[in-house]
Amino acid sequence: MGEKIRPSAARGRIHTMDELRGFAVFCMVFYHGFYTLAYLYHVQAGMVLLRFFMPAEPWFAGLFMLISGISSDLSHSNLARGFKLFGVALAVTLVTYLAVPEDLIVFGILHFLSVCMILYGLLKPFADRFRFSWVAVAACALLFLLTRGVPLGYVGLSPRLGVLLPGSLSQAGWLFPLGIYGSDFVSADYFPLFPWIFVFAAGTVLGKLAAQGRFPAFLYPSRVPFFSWMGRRALVIYLVHQPVIYGVCWAVSELAKLLRG
Numbered sequence: 366m367g368e369k370i371r372p373s374a375a376r377g378r379i380h381t382m383d384e385l386r387g388f389a390v391f392c393m394v395f396y397h398g399f400y401t402l403a404y405l406y407h408v409q410a411g412m413v414l415l416r417f418f419m420p421a422e423p424w425f426a427g428l429f430m431l432i433s434g435i436s437s438d439l440s441h442s443n444l445a446r447g448f449k450l451f452g453v454a455l456a457v458t459l460v461t462y463l464a465v466p467e468d469l470i471v472f473g474i475l476h477f478l479s480v481c482m483i484l485y486g487l488l489k490p491f492a493d494r495f496r497f498s499w500v501a502v503a504a505c506a507l508l509f510l511l512t513r514g515v516p517l518g519y520v521g522l523s524p525r526l527g528v529l530l531p532g533s534l535s536q537a538g539w540l541f542p543l544g545i546y547g548s549d550f551v552s553a554d555y556f557p558l559f560p561w562i563f564v565f566a567a568g569t570v571l572g573k574l575a576a577q578g579r580f581p582a583f584l585y586p587s588r589v590p591f592f593s594w595m596g597r598r599a600l601v602i603y604l605v606h607q608p609v610i611y612g613v614c615w616a617v618s619e620l621a622k623l624l625r626g
Contacts, residue, residue, distance in 0.1 A: 434568020
C-alpha cells in the first residue's frame with residue numbers, strides 16, 4: 366500500500382504517483398476524522414462535513430487501488446507483500462471485532478488490496494508475456510462499469526440493461542469478497558472485488574506503460590514533497606490514524622468537560 370513507485374528505465378521515478386497516493390491518504394484521514402466527530406461525538410459540524418465529502422470517498426479509495434496496481438506491476442514481491450498485508454487486514458478485523466464491534470471491518474480496503482496483490486503475484490508471469498496499450502485501460506474501465514452493480518444484484522449498466530443475479534447467491538454467506546452478500550452482512554469499510562478489481566487491474570496496465578516510459582512527461586517531477594512523504598508511508602498512516610483521531614477527540618472532549626465543570 367505504501368510501496369514506492371519504482372523508476373522506469375527510460376524516464377526515472379514517477380513522483381506524481383507517490384503524491385497522488387499521499388493526497389488520497391490526506392483525504393482519508395480527514396474523512397475518518399469527520400466520521401468520528403459525527404457518529405461518536407455527535408458534533409453537528411462533523412456530520413455536515415462528512416455528508417459534504419461522502420461522495421468523494423470512493424474516488425480517493427479508487428486512487429489507492431489504481432496506484433497499488435501500478436506498484437504491483439513494478440514489483441517482484443507481490444505474493445510476499447500480499448500475504449503480509451492480508452495478515453495486517455485480519456488483525457484490523459480482529460481489533461475492530463474486540464474494540465469497536467459496531468464498526469467491524471470484514472472486507473475493507475486492506476483485505477481488498479492484499480487479495481489483489483496475491484492474485485496478481487500469481488498471474489504476473491502470464492501478464493508479462495503481453496504488451497498492453499491504453500486500450501486495455503479503457504477495457505478495465507468498461508468492465509468496472511459493467512460490474513459495479515454486482516453488490517446491488519445485477520451485472521450490466523443498470524438492472525434494466527443487464528442481467529439480474531440469482532437471489533440465492535446472496536444467501537450463500539461466503540461470497541461477500543465478490544460483492545455478493547445477504548441482508549445480515551455488515552462491514553464498516555467494504556470494498557469487494559467486483560467492481561473494484563478492475564481499478565486495480567487498470568493500475569497494473571498503467572504500471573507496464575510506466576515501465577516502458579510511456580507516461581506523460583509532467584507526471585515524473587516532484588511538486589508536493591509533503592504528499593509524496595505521506596504516500597510512501599500510506600500503510601503506517603492507515604494503521605495509526607484512527608487511534609490518533611480517537612485519542613485527540615477523547616482528549617478534547619474531556620478537556621471541554623473540565624472547562625465546563
